[in-house]
Amino acid sequence: MISFSLSDEDSAIRDLAHNFAEKEIRPIISDREWLQDPTKRIPWEVVEEGSKLGFRTMTVPTEFGGLDCSLSTLILVLEELSWGDLGVAIIFEQTLKTVRRIARLGSIEQKSDLFPSFMKNNRYVMSGAVTEPAHGSDKILAPARVRLETRATRNADEWILNGTKHFITNGSEALLFLVTATKEPVEDDNWWTILMVPRETEGLEISRIHEKIAQRLSNNAEISFTDCRIPLKNELGTSDSRRLESPRFWMESNIEAAAMMMGTARAALESALYFARERIQSGKRIIEHQAVGLMFAEMKTMIESTNALILRAAWETEQPRPEYKLGSMAKYQAAESSFTVCRKAVEVMGGSGIMMEHPAQKYLRDSLSAFHFDGTQQITLLRIMNSLIDNS
């Protein structure tokens, strides 16, 4: 029998994340969001407090002091953090999924080298760097066909890394980057690899921080690699393990994105509902005008139905042969639902909806970002379509 009730442990961790979002994240947003210097917007005090509560290290294997937690638990936390602020949730999520990738693909030596210092440093965040100026959607749609410009050229005892990545989340703060690159010499279908590149590597430069209208408390950066010398031992996984892990990585990443978008949608619904229960027009509360009340009914239904799909997709990841397309479906639908809910939330507030003094406009901006990160809507649908054609 399928159950939607949470275990005591899951309820406790979700409540912990909710209280943290309410007390530590929400109060700092309005002051921080519009600071001119993007590096000053990073709420390090929140990252540190969240780390102390364990949110940064939830995907670290238990033998290194983490929780090795399931995706179903993780998305409860991410939704609450995003209810606080999407940018803050993204800082944690980018790190959590990068750690999970290392936990899955890394050797015992790599994990023993990395995880103790990661556990100790409450400001240790990570990045996954795939996207390049010339390769965005194509790398997500057909990873096996696209040869990235970033090159890892094999020397006798090291890799020489050259290239540029852009739009990279946590790019200006990460202490470790997982860089996807084309191997040289290319060995038939075994052409790509992932290198673990520490921030202090000579030749690594944060060449630009992109300004953006959403997720403003997290940074996206352009990173250049010029003749970076990376030890051979920093290669992550084998060509077989990387190929097997890749669809699982994207599925989980899409589900996490979906959960975060529903945190934003819920926050928008709640703020609009509060407004609509107070605001009087034509002698009654605006929510009692059927035209407005029906919009709330629609918003609530969208949130509940999308959440059910996300839970179904998360459950699927724990099956021995997961249907990967459920991750794409969850992300696609969450982006649509979140944007629609946030747009309606702004609309039902009349003029107040777009005033900066109300958070509704921020939720709308944040919800828009879901159409652009972790695969666009078109690419996400194409991935679903391709899996139907291939029956996979």
Ligand SMILES: Cc1cc2nc3c(=O)[nH]c(=O)nc-3n(C[C@H](O)[C@H](O)[C@H](O)COP(=O)(O)OP(=O)(O)OC[C@H]3O[C@@H](n4cnc5c(N)ncnc54)[C@H](O)[C@@H]3O)c2cc1C
């Ligand atoms: C906030 C944010 C965070 C990000 N974080 C990271 C990160 O941490 N690491 C990382 O590696 N990347 C990151 N990205 C990059 C992100 O994955 C890409 O921006 C995204 O995949 C789209 O690629 P693109 O920007 O090059 O757009 P393009 O690929 O140029 O797409 C432009 C338009 O063309 C459409 N299109 C492209 N190809 C096709 C096709 N074959 N068929 C139909 N339509 C198509 C797209 O749907 C889109 O509408 C981030 C992006 C954002 C906005």
